[in-house]
Amino acid sequence: MDRVTAAEVFNRICELGSLSAAARAMGMSRPMVSRYLAEMEQWSGSRLLHRSSRKLTLTAAGEQLLLQTQALQQLAEGISQTELQQSVAGTLRISCAHFTARRILNPVLNSFLTQHPALKVEVMISNQNINLVAERIDLAIRITNELDPNVIARRLGDCRSVLCASPEYVAAHGTPHTPVQLSQHNCLHYSNFTEGRWQFIDHSGAPVTVDIQGNLSVNESSILLDAVLNHAGIAILPWLDVAPYLAENRLVAILPDYQPQTLGIYGIYRSRLHQPLALKLLLEALTAFLHQ
Known part of the structure; x- marks a missing residue:
């Protein structure tokens, strides 16, 4: 899991006083914010928040960690986000079913990788819903009319x-x-x-x-x-x-x-914020292919 993102999530929870508010502010699902918080507590080996029906309050360990995560976020924001986001490089991990890989992803992926030679794509073939954070998946493509309301998704097209x-x-x-x-x-x-x-x-x-x-x-x-x-x-x-x-x-x-x-074809990802340019461009390419 990305510890910089986890630190940012923890900071927003502390700033806004609730996991739901942090999820809305960051364009994430509520369960995903909970998972980031759970990972932060696992890394630190301590309980970070006192939870009550009315509010969240920091534990002593949480107060100490907040100083560190705020410093980490300031350091991360000092890196040129423009340079990072405009670079179509690195690795994209994609999960989809066999049919989706053959008929939807492959026709787009071949030319996409030719256009962006610095990019590497790893495809996991699976018909099952998976934990994007735990499996380090950047994009899951699913065909369904029963999309989980808690996920962050974009409708790419229709499957007739x-x-x-x-x-x-x-x-x-x-x-x-x-x-x-x-x-x-x-x-x-x-x-x-x-x-x-x-x-x-x-x-x-x-x-x-x-x-x-x-x-x-x-x-x-x-x-x-x-x-x-x-x-x-x-x-x-x-x-x-x-x-x-x-x-x-x-x-x-x-x-x-x-x-x-008719079923919907959806791209599911972890957050609407700070998306890699490669992911944004691939979503656009998939949408264009499905609407041609």
């Missing part, structure tokens, strides 16, 4: 999906013409988003929910894509994955008047 199957599957099992008829088919689904139901929006904008069943449920869309290409059933798949196969007629759209639920 298509209900599809192979022509061979349709020839063998028929084409469903209404959502209800999906119950008669082998519906392969993504386990992270589906609990035996699919949600659609019809041509009038009304929501439609149908119960489905199938013999395959996975948490990786590429496995679903392979299964559908091998005529195993019907699945909701990301447009970015299936567009080439639809164009080649290796897949066909099912129920085109019913749009599967």
